[in-house]
Amino acid sequence: MVELKDVYEENVTLVQSRPLVAAFFGGTSGIGHQTLRALAGAEAEHNGKGLRAYIVGRNAIAADEILAECRSLYPQGQYTFFKIDDLSLIRNVDRVCAEIFEAERKHGQNARIDYLMLSQGGSIFLPRTETKEGIDMTMSLMYYSRMRAIIQLLPLLLKSTLPSKVVSVYAAGMEAKFYPEDLSLRDLKLYSYGQARSHMVYMHTLFMEMLAEKYPDKLSLIHIFPGLVIGPTFYSSEFPLWFRIMFRVINPIFGRFLTVPRQESGARMVNLASSRYLPRSSNSPKSYQEGSVEVDTKGKPGSGVYSLGWKGENNFKPELYEEFDKDEMRKKVWDHTVKAFEVIEAGNMFTG
Template identity: 30%
Template structure:
């Protein structure tokens, strides 16, 4: 286990030479993304941060940005409006960033929520939670990969379900869009998104040894997303407010601890050797090695292998998931 005291000690070493100089946060207007931005800016280091969110979040985001830049004038926080559940808009945002930057040091992805209603598609015909939890994220990764390769120690952090994977025998590889009757559900869509994140990031890590990939399972954090999965003002949303959200608050990490833990993931040489120097035993990638690759990180910041499931996933499902991903994303790459 990585002790929280060691995490905080590592984060105090973040400075202009170890902080990500250019960071892109997709989903940083609330929850873990916002908490991590706040922790990064609080280090006092110079960073240029792209904050991407929906138009409905713009006013709240600008208040947040003003607070950040008052706390640390060396930080530059740039707002880009984007409805990233739409893959065309995700691509547009990436094009804006690529027109302005020659490299990206950190790509931090947190979009998504747990659905508790029926299956719902975006206007592009993709189930919305799969779009947010997987496909939109992969647009950002693949579009910005050339800029990540140009950085000295680039890192991609996808916060969802690191280490939580379905066995290939539990996945309908002929229905990765979850279109068959009865195939969709809140747990099923979350698990499929998490599994596809792991499979694709594992493949991309093997092809891009200069980039560190992290798939994080954050545990319980009070992000407010629990209620988002219900119809506003419905009796289910009311029950979530009355019972589910207080339960989450009881068992959750504090906002500060969640931000510090994810800042550590984003900056420490514990994962892959780049970033803030780490003394002692480091984390291992999905092949059990102390080198760059994909790191499956649990809520205690430990690296988990789940080697049996991952090996079966590589053997039986990764190429099918990758082919499906390419088919869906082809117009947006």
Template identity: 45%
Template sequence: MVQLDTARAANVKLVSGQSVTAVFVGATTGIGEYTLRGLADTAKVNGGSGLRIYLVGRNQVAADSILGDCRKLCPEGVFVFVKAGNLALVQDVDKACREVQRLENKRGGEGAGTAKVDMLVMTQGVLQFGSRQETTEGLDTSMSLLYYSRMRFLTQLLPLLRASTLATGARCISVYAGGFEVKKQFYPDDFSLRKPEHFSFAQVRSQVTYMKTLFFENLARENKGKLACVHIYPGLVITPSFYSKSHPWWFKMAWACVAPVAKFFATSAEDIGQRVLFLATDKYAARAGTADTVPKDLAMSSDRVRGGGAYSVKVDGETNDVSAAYADFDRKEMVERVWDHTMEVFRDAESVK
């Protein structure tokens, strides 16, 4: 377990003496908001000098409140809200990415430093029960928010991420279910879970976790020294999503019974913010060019390479060994299949009128 004090100290080091540009997606509430606030609170040691944050989301009122608080903490920082449409739609993701690129390139062109993104933190998602709920692009809303939307942000912002000035590479951090691959709950012949018998809440969680791990491993190998990708299981964090009016009656009743006890075991908003921010520090570095240059204190990647650049992480900062979940198929071949499938989905979504 990585001690919280260790994580906090590493986070202070991250924001001290260097500029940091971060993009937060879906951070107008929940863990994304807590991490954004954690970054601002950590950066207040130098007034936020060199800090730039783009908050991508739909809720203007919530964003104004969050960023207003951050400006008080870090008067020298730059905090920008990028209003998005439906983040489950690839085309709306593209619009948001174009706006981030425009704003960042404009700042670079005005002499504000290199146009770059050092951190991409994604928490968009929805607790969805029951059958598929398809978007206008033909994707299930939940699967899109947890996988396709996130991978689209990552690939569209890749040029800016590759321009990061962090010594150990930029970070893509996806908060959801790192380590939740379940054997016999992966359908390579039905990646998008279009068959009704394949679709369920648990199956979606396992399916997107498999796909994300494999997609991340490919990007880590293709972007050595430039990019590390991390997905984390945050444990129990009591966010406003638990109290959504759209939940089925049985969930509301179950949560009403469990909530009074659950709060004693949950990770606090402040602590999870620091835990997620810690994933951007040197321990989870981009993949190195040669094995003999890898420090011994780097984390073990999901493909069992120390400092391998793709990480599946528990809430305490330790990595998951997910090897057994991938033992039944050719991993290299599956990486290629997941990549090809994802690119095909993106092309199909682009063509929707």
């Protein structure tokens, strides 16, 4: 668990260490917005070295407000919004990544991404709904589109000297049943949101571990469960009426006991860029000081992939991964995911 005072102290060190380039998929609302806000605020308050931020989302009105807010908080920052209609389509992810590349190209040798936050997400109440590319929409938003963004932005991520941090905000630690023979959950008898979530959490871990292995010293990959953070979507028509009413009633009474304050959530998400969460080392992991870094998904400091609870604490359940040959499963999930991307890129529908 990371104490809040350490979060704020380390965030000061972070913004004073170097100019930062950050991209927020899902930055037009909720946790993405709060993280950007916290970062711009820390830069302004502590005489930071500078910030370039890219915000990806659908809602242009919300984006205008967020950009105005950031410019008033920290006018020295550069903020760019990329509007996208639907990130559950891999082709749209590719398009927006190409736009980010184009924008960064202007910075020549300094082109890079230091911090990539993936928090796009929609309703958790949909039945299995296939996109025209052949992936379940929920699974695409919360897994496939996110892994695709990492892959497409890799050349920029690998140029970070932070080294780069990838933060996927979703449901770390919530693995349950796993059906490796039906990773896409095409069998409707198996499909439920809870089951899809379980698959996506396993797949996050296994795909991220593969990436960390491929790019040692360069990339820290974090999957975090953020706690309950109330944002605008909780009251939007994306959620059923009963859910919205429940929150309107519960939040004023129990909110402070059950929820993570938005400002704290933003600061904690920024803190994931600290040196607490190191990339996998190409040298011996023994070079890390005991206790200086969080334990990762290999159960010790140094593998570069982290499954975290909302306070930045390890919530990984290694025993669940002992049910299968982890090396084999890592390869299976990698091959499945990359195959989906190849099929879609070729203009076909993924059926795997």
